[in-house]
Amino acid sequence: MNTDDKIIISVNKLTKRFGHFTAVDSISFDVYKGEIFGFIGANGAGKTTAIRVLCGLSSPTSGEASVAGYDVYKQSELIKKNIGYMSQRFSLYEDLTVKENITFYGGIYGLTNAQIKEKTDYLIDLLGITSEKNKLIKSLPLGWKQKLAFSVAVIHDPKIVFLDEPTGGVDPVTRRQFWDMIYESASRGITIFVTTHYMDEAEYCNRISMMVDGRIAALDSPYLLKKEFNASSMHEVFVKLARAV
Amino acid sequence: MKRFRGFVIKEFYHIFRDTRTLLILFGMPVAQILLFGFAITNEIKDVNVAILDMSKDNTTQEIGNKILSSNYFKLYENLSSVLEIEPAFKKGKIKEVIVFEPDFGQNLTRTGKANVQIIADASDPNLANMIIGYTSLIISDYQRELAKENSFLFQIETEIKMRFNPNLKSVYMFVPGLMSVILLLVSALMTSISITKEKEMGTMEVLLVSPLNPLQIIAGKVIPYLLLAFVNSTVILILARTVFKVPIVGSLWLVVFECILFVITSLSLGIMISTISPNQQTAMMISLGGLILPTIILSGYIFPIDNMPILLQIISNFIPAKWFIIIIRGVMLKGSDLSYVWKETLVLFGMSALFTFISIRNFKTRLG
Numbered sequence: 001m002n003t004d005d006k007i008i009i010s011v012n013k014l015t016k017r018f019g020h021f022t023a024v025d026s027i028s029f030d031v032y033k034g035e036i037f038g039f040i041g042a043n044g045a046g047k048t049t050a051i052r053v054l055c056g057l058s059s060p061t062s063g064e065a066s067v068a069g070y071d072v073y074k075q076s077e078l079i080k081k082n083i084g085y086m087s088q089r090f091s092l093y094e095d096l097t098v099k100e101n102i103t104f105y106g107g108i109y110g111l112t113n114a115q116i117k118e119k120t121d122y123l124i125d126l127l128g129i130t131s132e133k134n135k136l137i138k139s140l141p142l143g144w145k146q147k148l149a150f151s152v153a154v155i156h157d158p159k160i161v162f163l164d165e166p167t168g169g170v171d172p173v174t175r176r177q178f179w180d181m182i183y184e185s186a187s188r189g190i191t192i193f194v195t196t197h198y199m200d201e202a203e204y205c206n207r208i209s210m211m212v213d214g215r216i217a218a219l220d221s222p223y224l225l226k227k228e229f230n231a232s233s234m235h236e237v238f239v240k241l242a243r244a245v
Numbered sequence: 246m247k248r249f250r251g252f253v254i255k256e257f258y259h260i261f262r263d264t265r266t267l268l269i270l271f272g273m274p275v276a277q278i279l280l281f282g283f284a285i286t287n288e289i290k291d292v293n294v295a296i297l298d299m300s301k302d303n304t305t306q307e308i309g310n311k312i313l314s315s316n317y318f319k320l321y322e323n324l325s326s327v328l329e330i331e332p333a334f335k336k337g338k339i340k341e342v343i344v345f346e347p348d349f350g351q352n353l354t355r356t357g358k359a360n361v362q363i364i365a366d367a368s369d370p371n372l373a374n375m376i377i378g379y380t381s382l383i384i385s386d387y388q389r390e391l392a393k394e395n396s397f398l399f400q401i402e403t404e405i406k407m408r409f410n411p412n413l414k415s416v417y418m419f420v421p422g423l424m425s426v427i428l429l430l431v432s433a434l435m436t437s438i439s440i441t442k443e444k445e446m447g448t449m450e451v452l453l454v455s456p457l458n459p460l461q462i463i464a465g466k467v468i469p470y471l472l473l474a475f476v477n478s479t480v481i482l483i484l485a486r487t488v489f490k491v492p493i494v495g496s497l498w499l500v501v502f503e504c505i506l507f508v509i510t511s512l513s514l515g516i517m518i519s520t521i522s523p524n525q526q527t528a529m530m531i532s533l534g535g536l537i538l539p540t541i542i543l544s545g546y547i548f549p550i551d552n553m554p555i556l557l558q559i560i561s562n563f564i565p566a567k568w569f570i571i572i573i574r575g576v577m578l579k580g581s582d583l584s585y586v587w588k589e590t591l592v593l594f595g596m597s598a599l600f601t602f603i604s605i606r607n608f609k610t611r612l613g
Contacts, residue, residue, distance in 0.1 A: 055454045077458070085454040089447030095262045096255065107251025108455045136262075162454075 008033045008160060008191050009054065014063035016049050023049040025214035026063065031160075031193060036186050039195040040202045040238065041211030047195040048088065050211075051164050054193070055085055068159045084153035084161035084190075088168055091149050094138040098129060101137060102152060109156035123151045143174030147181060154185050161185065163194040167201065179204050199235040208234075210241050217241045248457060252465035259439065260469060269435065274427045274477050278484050281419045289375050293321035294341045295333050304350035308361070308387050312343065317379050330364065340366045341376050353391075420485045421573035422546030424478060425507065425566035429540055431474045432511030433518065434532040440466050440519035441528040459608050467512050474511075478504040494580035500573065503586075506593050507569040513600035514565070520607035540566040568592045 009031035016024040024046045031037045039047045052058040054067050056076030065072045068082040092101045099120055106116035124133045127147055129140075137145060146166060154161050163182075167175045179201070186192050194205065202208050202222060209219040218225055218241055222234055231237045260266050294312070298305050313320050321339045324330060330342050344362040346352070353359035363380050365373040440463075443449040452462050482500070485491040493500060514536065522528040541547060543557060544566035550558055561567050568589040575581035583590070 057450060057453055077456070080454060081456045083454070085451060087447050087450045089450075091448055091451040093255065093259070093448060094446070096258055100255070100258060104251055104255045105455075108248045108452070108457050110248055110456065 006032050008068060010066045012064040014053065014065050015061045016053055017061045022214055027216050029209055029216060029219055031191060033191055034186060034189050035206040036182065036192040038202055038205030038208035039211060040208050042197060045211040046214040047211055048164055051162050051195055055083060055162055056080055082159045084158040086149050086153040086163045086166050088165035090145060092137045092145060095136060097136055098133045098148065105152045106155050111156060119155055143170050146170055147178060150178065150181055154190060158190065160191040160193060165195055167196065167198065199238055202234040210238060212242055249461050249465055253468050256465060256469040270431055270473055274481060277427060278423055278481055281423055289317050289379060291319045292317060292341065292376055293339045294318045294343060295322050295324050295339045296320065297324040297330065297342060297344045299347040300345045300349035302350035304353055305345040308384060311387050312380060312383050315383055334366055341380065343380065420491050421570045421577060422544065424481050424573060425544060425569045426537065426540055427477060427481060428474050428508050429511045429536055429566060431477055432470055432508050433515035433536055436467055436470050436512055436515035437518040437522065437528040437532050438525050441522050441525045445524050463516055471508060471512060474508040475505065493577050495576035495582060499576050499583060503572050510565045510593050510597040513597050513604060516604040517600045520604050539564055545570050565593060565596050
């Protein structure tokens, strides 16, 4: 366990290599409980690889990391009980209804029937999809699917939720609504670890880490980063960083 | 356990909501067994024959009637000259010409020896063989009757009769092979597709990040198919028993047990395929090309293994269906018990264990 209770993810010189290719190159950072931590970078910068290592989907080549107080090498089963995950690919079952998807994911995270029922009613109400609850997922618009996928990823109130490019291909209005849901979860004490390549979304994070070619090029709050790089938007910060490397 | 139950229920939703899956699972086995049983049969029925009777006496008349009243043959035309034989075959309507030599009856009663010639259209060699077999049998049957009446020894041909089985029921031989193909399709093909589908859709990642362990994921994927394959074996057995009157001489329980064992072997194969295939298409190609095709050709289902070149005989040992077919033929048709088929049963056990071991190892490395 970490000595500092407030640190929920601790990463030290974490490296992941695939053959000769170094996808994640000795990155170090801490994430504090309840914050929205963003991993920002171009496609192929190593964001997804880093998130996969932290979720226990892939094992690190070297370095140290702990998630929710558990070691990624030895305690990945314990990590899995304490996190939620939403992948960049859409992760609900298309041939199951809204209700069945919620029941299924609630079930695999060990919720009781009563809890599942309560959550189902709550989520259906929250998302305003009462009339669609018995429809197959494939008949819903993408924006609704994404919001539902997020709700399902936090259905078991995990300590941390990992969101890997959750808003890919979604319109700006839905993205805004999606971020409202993220804020709502954060206010309930769930730590959010999110990757994105939308620079406007970077502004919504408490702190962001800019990834360029597998390294962390900069890490701070959006405000301080803009100040440091003398930029008016995160986009400018990113362009300056990417050029510098 | 509750987690696991939810997983299995989800799997059933997938199966029952996909018409194509349902068709493969339930339509295909029934269609296949009926097709093989009725249409693709080795028995002959109402084959068109022509008779060239150069003797036209009572004996030839009787033999001719006996042949034509057998239900196997139907008289298409009477020929009057040897020259008509070739054109008759070329028209393609007849499969066989029976030629009686002149003075057939006289020769037979005087010398005890008469010649009849059977000419068959061998463009379909199997059929030709069977036609000749049936015809010779009927003729020798007639000769035997004649011998009884006259207490006089006539020459009876026995060669052909030896390799001919008058009760030949091809469906008896087909059923075990068909069972192996259907169970393999349902178990190996369908599981490998359903597992790779999760990979393709990205839901596998979510499952792997969840508290479910890989073993639970695999078991959850496999159990519905185990149940469905069991239902399928039952349907095949019932169809075989009721529609085609295939006997189950040995223990029904042993048949069921061996079916379950073979399903487990197939499922483990399916899982193994899914661990090496990145997507559904690959899984399907490997299952069809790498499993189903060799099973049909090399398992002894259609072509006898003993007649194969030695290399193919060796390869056939690696095909699980070969062992399953030996077992089922033994138990169902010959009434063998476990003391006769334990070796084959052990082979299936060994194969299942090996495939499961490889799959679990592959699945884990994939987790990284």
